[in-house]
Each structure stands twice: as C-alpha cells, then as structure tokens.
Amino acid sequence: MNDNSNPPLLDHAVDQPSAFTAKNLIDDVRRSRQVPTGNVPAVCILEFDGDMTDRLVRDAIAQPFEPWACFHTSMFSMELEGVTCGIIARTIGGPYAVLIAEQLQAAGAKLIIGLTSAGRVSPDLPLPCLVVATSAIRDEGTSYHYLPPDIEVACKSPVVPLLERELITTGWAVRSGRVWTTDAPYRETKVQLEKWAQEGILAVEMQAASLFAFGIARQASVASVVMVSNAVDHTGEQFDTGSQDDGLRILKGIARAARSFLATA
Numbered sequence: 001m002n003d004n005s006n007p008p009l010l011d012h013a014v015d016q017p018s019a020f021t022a023k024n025l026i027d028d029v030r031r032s033r034q035v036p037t038g039n040v041p042a043v044c045i046l047e048f049d050g051d052m053t054d055r056l057v058r059d060a061i062a063q064p065f066e067p068w069a070c071f072h073t074s075m076f077s078m079e080l081e082g083v084t085c086g087i088i089a090r091t092i093g094g095p096y097a098v099l100i101a102e103q104l105q106a107a108g109a110k111l112i113i114g115l116t117s118a119g120r121v122s123p124d125l126p127l128p129c130l131v132v133a134t135s136a137i138r139d140e141g142t143s144y145h146y147l148p149p150d151i152e153v154a155c156k157s158p159v160v161p162l163l164e165r166e167l168i169t170t171g172w173a174v175r176s177g178r179v180w181t182t183d184a185p186y187r188e189t190k191v192q193l194e195k196w197a198q199e200g201i202l203a204v205e206m207q208a209a210s211l212f213a214f215g216i217a218r219q220a221s222v223a224s225v226v227m228v229s230n231a232v233d234h235t236g237e238q239f240d241t242g243s244q245d246d247g248l249r250i251l252k253g254i255a256r257a258a259r260s261f262l263a264t265a
Contacts, residue, residue, distance in 0.1 A: 009141055009144050010144060010149045012144055012145050014145065014146060014147060014148060014217070021102075021106070022102040022103040022105070022106035022107075023106045025070075025071065025103065026069045026070075026103060026106055026107060029069040029070060029071055030069045033069070035066070035067060035068070035069040036066055036067050037067060038066075038067030039067070039107060039108030040065070040067070040068060040075065040086050040104060040107040040108050040109050041065070041077055041084040041085055041086040041109070042083075042084070042108070042109065042110040042111065042258075042262060043083055043084070043085045043086070043109070043110070043111045043113070043254075043255065043258040043262070044075075044085070044086040044087070044088065044104050044109045044111070044112050044113070045085060045086065045087045045088070045112075045113050045114075045115055045251070045254065046088055046091040046097050046100060046101070046112065046113070046114045046115065046116075046207070047087055047088065047089050047090070047091070047115050048090070048091060048092060048114070048115060048116035048117055048206075048207065049089075049090070049116075049117055049241065050089035050090040051241070051247075052087075052089075052115075052247040052251070053076060053087050053088075053089035054089070055244050055247065056076065056078060056087065056248075057076055061078050061248075062076035062077060062078040062087060063076060063077060063078070064076055064077075065077040065086055068086070068107070069103075069107070070100070070103055072096075072099070072100070073088045073089075073090075073091070073100060074088070074089075075087070075088050076088075080251055080252050080254075080255035081252050081255040081256045081259060082255075082259060083255045083256075083258055083259045083262075085251070085254075085255055085258070086104075086109070087251075088100060091114070091207075092206065093183065093206045093207065093210075094140045094141070094142040094143070094181060094183065094206060094207050094209065094210025094211070095141070095142050095210070097114055097207045097210060097211055098142050098146075098210045098211060098214045101211060101214055101220065101222065102214070102218070105218060105220045109220075110221060110262060110265065111157075111159060111221045111222075111223070111258050111261060111262065112211070112215075112220060112221065112222045112223075113159075113163075113222070113223045113224070113225060113254055113258070114207045114208065114211050114222070114223070114224040114225070115224075115225050115227070115250075115251075115254070116205050116206065116207050116208075116224065116225075116226055116227065117205070117226075117227050117228075117229050117230075117239070117241060118131070118179065118203040118204060118205035118226040118227065118228045118229070119185075119188070119203060119204045119205075119228070119229075119230050119231055119232070120202075120203055120228050120230065120231035120233075120234065121179075121180060121193055121196050121197050121201045121202060121203050121204050122197055122200070122201065122202045122203070123197060123233065125173075125175065125202060125203070125228055125231075126173045127228060127229065127230070127231060127234055127236070127240065128172070128227060128228060128229045128240045128241060128242060129172060129173040129174065129175065129228050130167050130170070130172045130173070130174045130175070130225060130226065130227060130228070130250070131174075131175050131176070131177060131179065131202050131203050131225075131226040131228055132160055132163045132164045132167065132174065132175070132176045132223070132224075132225055132226075133155055133176075133177070133178070133179045133205075133208045133212075133223070133224040133225075133226055134154065134155055134160060134176050134177055134178060135152050135153060135154040135155060135178045135179075135212070136152065136153055136155075136178065136179050136180070136181045136208035136209035136212055136224075137151065137152055137178070137179070137180040137181060137196065137201065137209065138150065138151060138152060138153055138181065138209045138213070139180060139181060139182045139183070139209070140181045140182060140183040140206070140209055140210055141183055142209075142210035142213065142214075143181075143209045143210050143212070143213035143214075144213075146213040146214055146216070146217035146218075147213045147216060147217060152178070152209075153209050153212045153213050153216070154212065155208070155212050155215070155222070155223055155224065156212070156215060156216055157215065157221045157222060157223050157261075158261065158264075159221065159223050159257055159258065159261040160176065160223060161176075162257035162258075162260045162261055163223060163225060163253070163254065163257040164176050165257070166253040166254070166256040166257040166260075167225070167250065167253040167254070167257075169249075169253060170246070170249040170250055170253050171246075171249070172242070172246070172250070175202060177200070177201075177202045178200060178201050178202060179201060179202055179203050179204065179205055179208050179224070179226060180192075180196050180201045180203070180204045180205075181204075181205060181206060181207065181208050181209035181210065182204060182205075182206060183206065185204075185206065188204060188232075190232070193232065202226075202228070203226050203228045205224075205226050207224060208224040208226070211224060212224070221261070221265070225250070225254060227241050227242075227250075229241050
C-alpha cells in the first residue's frame with residue numbers, strides 16, 4: 001500500500017524530465033506516414049468547436065498544411081493580416097489541447113492561442129462576448145502534471161493586452177479577466193457557479209488552466225480567447241458564436257495581435 005496520503009493527481013514530480021516527448025511522436029509520424037519535413041507556422045490556433053475551421057476550408061481561405069506530423073489532427077494554414085497562421089480544429093479539453101500544444105512547440109510554433117467556447121459565470125457579461133483570459137482556476141487535471149498544486153494559474157504571455165486591443169475592433173464586447181477551467185462541463189453546479197461569480201470569475205471553459213500551466217513549464221507563449229456563448233440563467237438564444245464574418249474578424253484580430261507580439265518578442 002502507498003503510504004503517501006496525496007492522491008496521484010497532486011503527487012507529480014513536475015521537476016523531472018519527461019520519458020516520452022513530443023519530438024519522439026513527431027519523428028515516428030514522419031517516418032510511418034512519410035510526412036515532409038518543415039516547421040509549422042509561427043502562430044497556431046487551437047479551435048475548440050471546429051465550425052470556424054470547416055468554413056475556412058470550405059471557402060478555400062485555409063489550405064491543408066502537409067508538414068504537420070501528428071497522429072491525431074490535421075492542420076490548415078492561412079494568411080491573415082500579413083501573418084501565416086496554422087489552425088487545428090476540435091482540440092477539446094485541456095488534455096487534448098496540451099497534447100497538441102506540446103507537438104506545436106516541438107515543431108516550431110512561437111505563439112499558441114486557444115480559441116474556445118465557454119459558458120457565462122459573471123451575470124453582467126453580455127451574450128455573446130469575448131473574454132481574453134488572464135488567469136484560470138485549476139479545476140482540471142492536466143495542469144498538475146506541469147506545475148505544483150495551486151488554485152489558479154496566470155497567463156504569462158505579453159500577447160494578452162495585444163489581443164484585447166485588437167479584438168475590440170471586431171465589434172464584439174471584449175473583457176479581460178479570470179476564467180474557471182473544468183474537465184467536467186456536465187458537473188457544473190449552481191453552487192459552484194455562484195461561488196466563482198462572487199470571486200470575480202467571468203466564464204467557465206475547458207482549456208485555459210491546462211494551456212497556461214504548459215506555457216509556464218515549457219516556457220511557451222500561449223493565450224486563450226474565450227467565446228462566451230451560453231449561460232444557465234440565459235433565456236434567449238444559446239450557443240450563439242456569431243456569423244462566418246464574425247469568426248473571420250475575430251481571427252484577423254488574433255492575427256494582428258500575434259503580428260505585434262512577434263515583432264517585439
């Protein structure tokens with residue numbers, strides 16, 4: 001019997017090197033699938049829902065990026081605001097988002113941005129709106145494999161104010177602030193929602209804490225843009241993430257912020 005009273009999730013040797021790395025997997029994919037060599041775009045977007053990526057591909061705005069060596073996903077690339085951006089669809093949840101983020105960093109990405117749907121926690125947020133996450137409550141599992149246990153993890157990237165500045169030009173309401181990351185969206189309770197609302201949390205989503213912890217541990221530049229589209233106390237239309245034009249404006253705002261970030265990094 002293990003005498004350690006901590007559950008395994010809180011008992012990781014986060015200072016120890018990984019036995020299996022993203023580079024190991026990339027090398028295996030290149031060999032087994034004969035993927036051409038090449039770095040990924042400097043700016044890569046992890047799109048939670050996938051609808052935006054589907055539209056971009058359908059309209060020939062985004063094209064397949066063949067050098068992306070991944071067993072699990074396809075990457076598409078596009079030119080936005082003078083920046084080549086990669087986009088990967090349906091990176092749902094912290095474990096999957098960080099799995100792909102690890103591979104992106106190993107493949108040459110300089111900035112990784114999660115673009116995710118979310119539910120409203122703060123009752124004064126309009127629906128829909130955008131939140132640029134500045135920190136996240138660690139109510140998930142992945143972050144504990146990268147950082148010691150704590151309640152919250154901050155986004156350390158200087159791209160955060162640049163994203164807020166550029167996304168305001170989309171016409172959407174934009175806020176910067178704290179979010180709550182959960183692994184179990186169907187286990188959110190009213191007690192939790194009220195508690196986090198009282199503590200100033202804006203929205204609940206599934207990626208930010210995991211990505212931010214990965215970013216700190218791996219010294220990677222990451223950020224999270226949250227599309228708040230639903231709420232348990234909302235009586236109007238739910239899951240409204242805007243039109244195709246809205247999506248393209250949001251992506252262009254992200255690209256402009258990334259361009260400014262890369263110019264000063």
